Amino acid sequence: MESFKLFLKSIVPLSDQEFENYRQYFKARTLPRNSYFAEIGKTSNEAAFIKKGLLRTYYINEKYEEMTSCFCEENNLTASYKSFISQQPSELSIQAVEDTELITINYTDLQNLYQQSPIWQNIGRTIAERQYMVMEQYASVLCNETAKQKYLRLLKEQPSIINKVSIKDMASYLGITRRTLSRIRKEITK
Numbered sequence: 001m002e003s004f005k006l007f008l009k010s011i012v013p014l015s016d017q018e019f020e021n022y023r024q025y026f027k028a029r030t031l032p033r034n035s036y037f038a039e040i041g042k043t044s045n046e047a048a049f050i051k052k053g054l055l056r057t058y059y060i061n062e063k064y065e066e067m068t069s070c071f072c073e074e075n076n077l078t079a080s081y082k083s084f085i086s087q088q089p090s091e092l093s094i095q096a097v098e099d100t101e102l103i104t105i106n107y108t109d110l111q112n113l114y115q116q117s118p119i120w121q122n123i124g125r126t127i128a129e130r131q132y133m134v135m136e137q138y139a140s141v142l143c144n145e146t147a148k149q150k151y152l153r154l155l156k157e158q159p160s161i162i163n164k165v166s167i168k169d170m171a172s173y174l175g176i177t178r179r180t181l182s183r184i185r186k187e188i189t190k
Contacts, residue, residue: 001026004049004103007075011126018119025109031055031100038080038094043087046104047079053100054164058172059092068173069138071097071161077127097164147176151184 004026005019029048031037037055038044055078057070069092072078083090084107105113113120141150151174155162162170171181 001103003051003075007049008123012119012122014119022113022117022120025113026103026105029102029104031096031102033096033098036093036095037078038083038090038092040091040093041089044080044083044090045107047077047084047110048102048104050074050076050078051101051103054097054161055094055100056097056165056169057092057094066172068169071158071165071173073158073160081131142175147174147180148184150174150176151181
């Protein structure tokens, strides 16, 4: 729980005692490789802090292809946010790329935290704002950068995932074809 506590402290001033007062709401969970944290068509009842591991978020497009929208790494949060907040079936899946250790909270417990503590309301608001900025940045990158720029950004911002994910998933995340990704990778390694 120490890495989770440090993550929270990076968001708002949170004393050790304030963390301990609400620690019982959070549960450790291990997600084996290829298993799901959230699934299309099922209501997502948990949000998670990724203590260790890597998750892939994807949706199914109109051609019934998996389209990766996020690689969620250690020391970050993940959820099928729309499903979690609305308590409606998810439109995306979140799958473990490798064995992953999570710290989770369920929807009801999070709502209780918000009612009991202004600090947790502030944490929730700040996290929501940060997630929105990440999504807006991703949309901007997809629309405004060339394929090569997208790949170079991925190398710079998330280098640890390059050897962990498939070419197919990486290409769909970048919004390019596998062929284009292979060509760019060859150009860069020359």
